[in-house]
Amino acid sequence: MNGGHDLGGMHGLGPIEPEADEPVFHHAWEKRVFALTLATGALGRWSIDMGRHARERQHPADYLRHTYYENWLAGLEKLVVERGLVSADELAAGKASSPADDAMRARVLQAADVARVMAKGGSFEVAIDAPPRFAVGDRVRAINRHPSGHTREPRYVRGRIGVVHEHYGAHVLPDRSAAGQREGRHLYSVRFEAGELWGEPAVPASAVYADLWEDYLEPAG
Amino acid sequence: MSGNHQHHDHAHTEPPSEVALRVKALESLLIEKGLVDPAALDELIETYEHKVGPHHGARVVARAWSDPSFKDWLLRDATAAIASLGYAGRQGEHLRVVENTPAVHNLVVCTLCSCYPWPVLGLPPVWYKSPPYRSRAVADPRGVLAEFGTKLPDDVEIRVWDSTSEVRFMVLPERPPGTERWSEAELAKLVTRNAMIGVEKAKSPGDGAPAR
Numbered sequence: 001m002n003g004g005h006d007l008g009g010m011h012g013l014g015p016i017e018p019e020a021d022e023p024v025f026h027h028a029w030e031k032r033v034f035a036l037t038l039a040t041g042a043l044g045r046w047s048i049d050m051g052r053h054a055r056e057r058q059h060p061a062d063y064l065r066h067t068y069y070e071n072w073l074a075g076l077e078k079l080v081v082e083r084g085l086v087s088a089d090e091l092a093a094g095k096a097s098s099p100a101d102d103a104m105r106a107r108v109l110q111a112a113d114v115a116r117v118m119a120k121g122g123s124f125e126v127a128i129d130a131p132p133r134f135a136v137g138d139r140v141r142a143i144n145r146h147p148s149g150h151t152r153e154p155r156y157v158r159g160r161i162g163v164v165h166e167h168y169g170a171h172v173l174p175d176r177s178a179a180g181q182r183e184g185r186h187l188y189s190v191r192f193e194a195g196e197l198w199g200e201p202a203v204p205a206s207a208v209y210a211d212l213w214e215d216y217l218e219p220a221g
Numbered sequence: 222m223s224g225n226h227q228h229h230d231h232a233h234t235e236p237p238s239e240v241a242l243r244v245k246a247l248e249s250l251l252i253e254k255g256l257v258d259p260a261a262l263d264e265l266i267e268t269y270e271h272k273v274g275p276h277h278g279a280r281v282v283a284r285a286w287s288d289p290s291f292k293d294w295l296l297r298d299a300t301a302a303i304a305s306l307g308y309a310g311r312q313g314e315h316l317r318v319v320e321n322t323p324a325v326h327n328l329v330v331c332t333l334c335s336c337y338p339w340p341v342l343g344l345p346p347v348w349y350k351s352p353p354y355r356s357r358a359v360a361d362p363r364g365v366l367a368e369f370g371t372k373l374p375d376d377v378e379i380r381v382w383d384s385t386s387e388v389r390f391m392v393l394p395e396r397p398p399g400t401e402r403w404s405e406a407e408l409a410k411l412v413t414r415n416a417m418i419g420v421e422k423a424k425s426p427g428d429g430a431p432a433r
Contacts, residue, residue, distance in 0.1 A: 005333055005334060006332070007332050007333075007352050007355040007356040008333075008355070008359045008360065009356065009359060010352070010356040013356050014352075016348050016354050016369075017353070018346065018348045018369065018415075022347065024344055027241070028241070029238075029245070031266045031270070032262065034265070034266065035261075035262035035263075035265040036262065038265050039257045039261055039265060040256065043256065055334070068335065068347065068350045068351070073240065073243060073244060077247065080247070085254070086251070086254060090250060091250065094246035094249060095250065095253070096250060096253040099254055099255050100254045100256050104256065105255045108255065108256060108257065108261075109258060109261045110260075110261055111258055111260035111261040111264045114261055114264040114265055114268060115264070117311075118310050118311045119311075119340075120309075120310055121309065121312070121313065122311075122314065123315075124314060124315065125315070152386060154333055154385060156332070156360070168315070168386070168388060171315075172387070187386055187388075197359070198360055204375045204376075205375065205376060205378045206362055206363070206378065206379040206381065207378070207379075207380055207381070208359050208383055209381065209383065210383045210385050211384070211386035211388055212385065212386075213386075
């Protein structure tokens with residue numbers, strides 16, 4: 001979706017303002033949102049792309065105005081209801097009308113398992129039969145597409161020509177993953193020259209590498 | 222658009238904000254439902270506030286500066302090389318390390334959200350996740366670097382890595398001159414988080430201890 005999150009190339013957002021000796025969290029509630037997001041994610045009711053899409057599905061003005069963890073909270077409040085962990089009434093009341101079912105409670109992340117689960121992570125590689133359509137060195141065009149759902153093809157590369165820098169193998173396609181389907185597609189690192197992306201006169205001697213799935217690419221000859 | 226900065230100081234006597242109350246309500250509800258273990262929440266916070274952080278990445282860089290065969294491995298298969306030092310897992314399942322040289326400078330961003338190599342750098346700083354950096358790193362990398370006080374000659378090629386997939390990038394900064402006899406532990410102190418994102422260079426001897 002062409003949402004408020006797709007920021008590459010946008011103007012007028014102000015200076016970067018790095019903070020010296022910045023703490024990991026700035027407020028106690030940020031810690032809880034972070035931990036709640038990871039702990040509920042471990043229940044397996046949504047993928048990382050569903051999580052991202054839940055944060056993206058806000059009015060762009062809200063997405064831009066909110067702090068980072070406010071956007072996480074907005075996404076988590078959506079997910080827990082949409083994915084059936086709590087009802088909308090329970091969320092509004094802040095009170096459970098019934099406990100979660102046993103199957104879900106059996107999946108609750110336990111403190112003793114946190115270190116192991118986080119250190120293990122989860123691979124996004126998927127074995128697929130289809131051979132890769134592109135090879136390193138191929139000229140490719142990022143397809144000019146504007147899906148209303150989740151995608152990881154940023155607006156600033158659409159319609160632009162680049163060169164395949166690396167083939168990573170097949171990874172979970174975010175567009176489908178955000179809709180609950182785990183499907184593998186070949187994934188490539190594509191190099192775009194700055195002049196191709198931003199026009200001339202370009203930034204001297206620079207290039208952007210974006211990771212793009214085969215569904216986002218077509219041969220550029 | 223302002224308001225993306227979370228570092229306002231609040232006195233502890235202030236009443237909880239609306240957002241803090243929403244978080245509290247959600248946490249209470251999920252605990253009451255039996256869907257989260259409060260001790261697990263504490264452990265998650267402890268892990269990412271105090272255990273995982275850029276000191277991991279600094280150790281990786283110092284090892285690469287000291288051991289050419291490790292550096293080769295790191296540039297060829299970062300996930301495996303980094304796992305050999307004990308760093309792996311969430312948000313670091315598929316790692317790539319990109320090397321700065323006198324001719325090439327690398328910079329990492331996530332224009333679409335906040336993707337960042339947690340096992341080696343910990344959680345990202347606010348500026349990395351905020352619209353000003355995300356919007357401009359791809360379109361005006363030299364301007365962004367200048368805001369961090371990093372000036373590069375015009376003929377140095379800048380490569381910006383936009384983390385649009387689950388592949389996570391870390392920059393291998395150039396080893397500062399004058400460190401030839403330094404131990405890995407000493408070298409690691411020169412490697413800042415910002416140098417591994419690519420917005421700054423590594424500290425030089427005489428710069429003093431880095432802030433992070």
